[in-house]
Amino acid sequence: MAVAETAVNVSITLESTDLTTDALSLVTYIDVAPITMGGILRRMAYRVTGTGSAEEIAEETHFEEGAIIYVYNPGTDTEATGNITIEIGGQDIMTLAAGDWALFPWSAGQSGDDINVTAGTSGNIFEYGVFGKPA
Amino acid sequence: MATLKTTLVLGSEKVTSVVDLITTIKKDLTVTEGGILVTEIDAVLESTAVSIFGACDYPLGTYIYLKNKDTTNTLKFKLSSINATDHQITLTPGQAAFFPWTAECPEENTGQNDIKVFASDVDTTLEYGAFN
Numbered sequence: 074m075a076v077a078e079t080a081v082n083v084s085i086t087l088e089s090t091d092l093t094t095d096a097l098s099l100v101t102y103i104d105v106a107p108i109t110m111g112g113i114l115r116r117m118a119y120r121v122t123g124t125g126s127a128e129e130i131a132e133e134t135h136f137e138e139g140a141i142i143y144v145y146n147p148g149t150d151t152e153a154t155g156n157i158t159i160e161i162g163g164q165d166i167m168t169l170a171a172g173d174w175a176l177f178p179w180s181a182g183q184s185g186d187d188i189n190v191t192a193g194t195s196g197n198i199f200e201y202g203v204f205g206k207p208a
Numbered sequence: 209m210a211t212l213k214t215t216l217v218l219g220s221e222k223v224t225s226v227v228d229l230i231t232t233i234k235k236d237l238t239v240t241e242g243g244i245l246v247t248e249i250d251a252v253l254e255s256t257a258v259s260i261f262g263a264c265d266y267p268l269g270t271y272i273y274l275k276n277k278d279t280t281n282t283l284k285f286k287l288s289s290i291n292a293t294d295h296q297i298t299l300t301p302g303q304a305a306f307f308p309w310t311a312e313c314p315e316e317n318t319g320q321n322d323i324k325v326f327a328s329d330v331d332t333t334l335e336y337g338a339f340n
């Protein structure tokens with residue numbers, strides 16, 4: 074059965090009045106190709122960063138290139154113990170402190186480029202979403 | 209010290225059968241360095257991808273902003289040294305990314321953990337920034 078296509082609407086805003094001489098005010102709207110699968114989940118990360126294998130949250134063979142990845146650390150622990158780390162292709166790439174978020178269009182579809190997660194402390198909660206089309 | 213206010217809005221209708229999805233996240237970042245630049249990318253092969261951020265030049269948690277300003281060409285970004293022939297982020301025209309970078313500086317730095325980019329054609333316009 075064919076699945077109806079839908080869209081994801083994303084905007085990223087960066088603003089600062091005191092970083093540079095001229096105020097920075099940037100709003101970018103991201104065009105996302107029609108998608109057929111996606112959603113947001115919240116779960117715990119059990120594997121601790123630097124102590125072994127990470128937990129997979131997106132398998133590269135399941136998505137077409139360009140799938141949108143969203144990850145958010147809703148925690149309040151501002152020490153390293155509160156971090157969520159995203160590993161791509163076997164290497165730690167992004168470190169989300171409490172309140173941090175990441176959004177990027179993922180290459181997917183390549184050998185070894187799964188998206189995995191570890192935590193500063195086992196049981197840290199994170200939120201994530203993948204929006205795209207099946208490979 | 210300065211403040212960088214960041215906001216992400218992500219929404220989708222009918223992606224699930226329950227409700228329309230909309231999420232908004234705001235975070236004010238305390239930063240001392242940063243800004244946004246525009247450059248043209250001429251490298252068109254993965255093997256000749258150019259470094260735009262050196263892993264040893266930035267601290268853990270530096271926030272990276274990337275946007276493909278081109279109207280036709282695609283930009284591909286290499287973030288990992290594990291798979292030398294792979295890239296991990298693909299920006300089609302108009303797409304953008306924002307994330308806190310681990311910036312892991314290896315003991316023997318040969319640029320293997322730098323963020324590198326190549327394009328589907330020469331003269332592809334990239335907007336990029338780093339904040340820390």
